[in-house]
Amino acid sequence: MDRMTAASSDPPTSEPGEAAARGPDLGGMLRRSARGDESAFAELYDATCRRIYGLVLRIVRDPAMSEEVTQEVYLDVWRTSARFDGAKGSAISWLMTIAHRTAVDRVRSSEASRRRDDAHATATQEVDFDQTAEAAHTSIEAQRVRKALESLTEAQRSAVELAYLGGYTHTEVASLLDLPLGTAKTRIRDGLIRLRDTLGVPA
Amino acid sequence: MSPDLHHLSGAYAVDALDIDERSSFERHLTACPACRAEVAELQGAAHALSSLSDVAPPASLRTSVLSGIAHVRPLPPVGPEPEEHTAPAPAESEQLAPVVPLLRRPRSWVAAAAAAAAVVVGGVAVNAWTTPEPALTAAQQVQGAGDAATVTSEKEGTSATLAYSRELDQSVLTVSGLAPAPEGMTYQLWYVGTDEVARPAGFLTPSDGRGEALLQGSVSAATAVGVTVEPAGGSSSPTSDPIMVMAVA
The missing domain is CATH 1.10.10.10 (Winged helix-like DNA-binding domain superfamily/Winged helix DNA-binding domain)
Incomplete structure (x- = not known):
């Protein structure tokens, strides 16, 4: 999160309850993205890419495929940003839901699971949290x-x-x-x- | 609501349902506020786990992502703007379960259709059934419709012909030379809309290399028809690149 930029200069136009967000204002970035603001989307990327890429990599395992999936996730986020509704859940949860489902759907396609299994034939009976990133x-x-x-x-x-x-x-x-x-x-x-x-x- | 379905909330929140369970649970969600609330909470809890797998992506990814979005228009909000909607928007379930846009790589379909040099737009076909035929199958009705048009695609020994009728708002795909789907997999059909979203349109099961299927859904909003190989039972959105794409004029 060290790369996060200052939160939106765009004052929240809706729900007052949401203003009390801690950390970067992801919801605000999404709302600006929905209007086609690419710099807001770049801020959103910087604030969330470690989390999203990390999760995708954890599930997909193949780094090249993980990059592909991550790119797909952000493209989907960009396209559907107007559908985010802060009243229904947090922005990070919305983003991670998209990321998780995209990664899972990818590994379940046959080719993908074969590649993953080849790369990690011995993985997974026990998921070891200590293997995760520094x-x-x-x-x-x-x-x-x-x-x-x-x-x-x-x-x-x-x-x-x-x-x-x-x-x-x-x-x-x-x-x-x-x-x-x-x-x-x-x-x-x-x-x-x-x-x-x-x-x-x-x- | 059924306690059985209610117990699927946790598995749904972590995408651990198979495709059929997922769609039936999503239908249930539209009618069950208690499950909706629970799913949202459990998703929040599950996503906290992602803080354990924080990894910096390669710097090149940022460039790809940002240059990728530059050519894509964000979709309009789903909301009470009736004039914006021609199709009923599944707003409720979509917002709860942010279904990833059905078409994962929009340009791949369009590109595939454009690159399919062998695609021949057959134009208006001759109506072979000028006299009323009582026992026509739905497929025959489409093929014989007054405004029927056909598109043919040939690729590596596989030939596919899509016949469609705007009047009947239906289409039929006929293939030959198509090997059976791999074990545990199936051929799934998709209507790709003007919004670049692929919607499931049924399945195709060739026998002796030949197969015919009447697509489910409406051809009117489609710009292309695609075929992908999906896990048996099908997917709610394509999980692999299309093996065939035919543009609908």
Whole structure:
């Protein structure tokens, strides 16, 4: 986030409740992007690219493909920026939802999963958070999240990690964890509920 | 609402539903405010995990991204502007579950259609059925419509002909020389609209290399028809590059 630029000079025109955002005003950048403001979009890119590229890379694994997917994500964000509605959730959540789904859909296409499997034949039974990027270890947010994960049971944590960071379907998660079919989705939901309660995440 | 569906909220929030479950849950979401609220909260929690995988992308990516958007017009807001909308906008589910624009790489379809040198616009076909035929299939009706036009594409031994009728607002794709889809995969058909979004239009299952399918949906807003290879059961948006694209005049 060191590259983030000063927040929008464009005063928020809508909901007063939203003005109290901490960090860069991503919602404002999205609104300006929707009007075709490329410099606002560049600010948005600078403020979010580490998070988006990092997640995509985590799921997709192949760096070249991850760049492709990331580019696709930002193109989608640009095209659909007018559809972002701050009343329904935070801008970062909206962005990450697009990024996650695009990455997951890509790895599920056959060619992509073959390439990923070739590159990482041995990966994934256990997702190791310590393998992640240097920056993540020091960020306060990452420490908070890591701590919150400790509140999950081992089973919930594995299910959530495989689904979110591994990009697996609940059926695949069940099979990877030797769970009866149908159990994984409950684990995922219970784990996320606990994570939400521990983090106190705003929607 | 059904407790079964309600329990899918977590898996939906992390994109862990398969394609059929995803679409049925999205339908459920439009009618269930409780699930909508829960999904939003669980997505917020899930996305906190992405702070654990913070990685700086190569600097070249910034240039590609910023030069990529320069040629793309942002879509207008989905909102109460009736004169803007010809098609009913699935506003509710779209905002909740920001469905990634169906067409991931808009230009690839357009480019593919443009580059398909073999595409022949056949113009208005001769109406072979001038006398009423009671037992015509829907496909035959399209092919025999008074305003039927055809587009043919030939590629590596595969021939595909799209017949469409504006009057009937339908189209039929006929192929020959098409190998069966790989194990666990299927050929999925798409209508690509003027908004460059690809919408699912059914499937094509060749037998002995031949196949015919009446596309689901309306040809009127389409600028092209595409075929992609998708995981069995299909996708809600293309996950691979099209193997065939035919421009609709």
